[in-house]
Amino acid sequence: MKKILIVFGTRPEAIKMAPLIKEFQKDKAKYDVKICVTAQHREMLDQVLEFFEIKPDFDLNLMKIGQNLFTLTADVIVGMKPILEDFKPDFVFVHGDTTTSTATAIASFYAGAKICHVEAGLRTYNKLSPFPEEMNRQITGRLADIHFAPTIQAKQNLIKEGVDSDCISVTGNTVVDALLYARDRVDNVQDFQIDFLKSIVDTTKYLILVTGHRRENFGEGFVNICKALKQIALDKNVQVIYPVHLNPNVQKPVNEILGEVDNVKLIAPLNYPAFVWLMKQSKIIITDSGGVQEEAPSLGKPVLVMRDTTERPEAVEAGTVILVGTNTSDIVKQTSLLMSDNLLYEKMSKAHNPYGDGNASLRILKAIE
Ligand code: UD1
Ligand code: UDP
Secondary structure, rough: EEEEEEEEEOOOHHHHHHEEEEEEOOOOOEEEEEEOOOOOOOOHHHHHHHHHHHOOOEEOOOOOOOOOHHHHHHHHHHHHHHHHHHHHHOEEEEEEOOOOHHHHHHHHHOOOEEEEEEEOOOOOOOOOOOOHHHHHHHHHHOOOOOEEOOEEEEEEEEOOOOOOHEEEEEOOOHHHHHHHHHHHHHOOOOOHHHHHHHHOOOOOOEEEEEOOOOOHHHHHHHHHHHHHHHHOOOOOOOOEEEEOOOOOHHHHHHHHHHHOOOEEEOOOOOOOOHHHHHHHOOOHHHHHHHOHHHHHHOOOOOOOOOOOOOOOOOHHHOOOOOEEOHHHHHHHHHHHHHHOOOOHHHHHHHHOOOOOOOOOOHHHHHHHH
């Protein structure tokens, strides 16, 4: 029996690890699986755990309001030590590029466990964008023993860096597994957040869904983004709905600039089924989120990405996303172009999702076997 420890801490990691956890838990004879959350996020993590009915075996409960990278990194490494030493996992699974993933990879390396990296090989090769995620995933990639790359391009990045191709599996992204699971349930599930959304969505208007949280956009970037949304909302046929990330660096500018703007609804972060429901209702999504870019194509929603660099070139090539940066007039221009150019809209919404078919978790399990 192999001992597996699955570690995550933030909302997107939880969403993307949930289908893999379900897959491992199907085979109790082969795997002793334990779940550890660092709780780098608290409320936003708990929303996901609740929807996917995941009960962590270990909870480091680390989140502090306005936390910083130094103490968070140290706390994860120190917090993981007794868990790794007591459970002695054969494999530790980490995801993507958060502080939780990288610090856990370092701790697992110290403890002598094999490291499995899910969503491996994404790169911008720009150290500062996204910050600190680009270096987080490069460091985790150096430490990992087994790499689960979502796409062929991600695998090629790893090979270029000297990773043995036998240690890389191309699996698709598990976010598509999670999305399809949620998508099939949102129309039937009884959810108070979906009921709330039904009461605020104005079906006569053109719905634009917005999310944002990237550190490199803090300060001027967020001010520009908010100014753009304010201009977009001058059109009375538009409704902007924006579930605002709980990071204080996001809350402050967004509430200050958009708090009282007509046609803009600022709401709390949504649970996963409610967010998926809202994506389905929207016409366009404007975001700097990684996960949302990977989900939207499966729902046929064009995405404008408020970033200058991307580690997800597949989406740009497939035509499902356009990089618009954080310049106010560029965001406004691209949004109105997409709203007025039906051909462009159709092309973007009909493009194929390059991130998978919903079977990534199964492929990861097969590779481990
Ligand atoms: C983190 C990840 C980022 C990921 C993002 C997903 C790092 C360095 N950053 O960024 O890669 O894309 O999560 O959302 O790993 N907060 C709450 N409640 C919550 C969650 C956050 O109050 O449930 C607030 C707290 O004040 C917290 C702050 O947000 O200190 C920042 O959280 P943190 O995880 O450090 O950064 P994120 O911007 O969320
Ligand atoms: N999401 C959610 N509720 C929200 C906003 C986003 O459940 O209010 C989901 C979204 O569907 C995606 C993930 O959270 O799966 C993206 O998380 P985030 O943008 O915080 O992080 P990133 O993907 O950029 O790391």
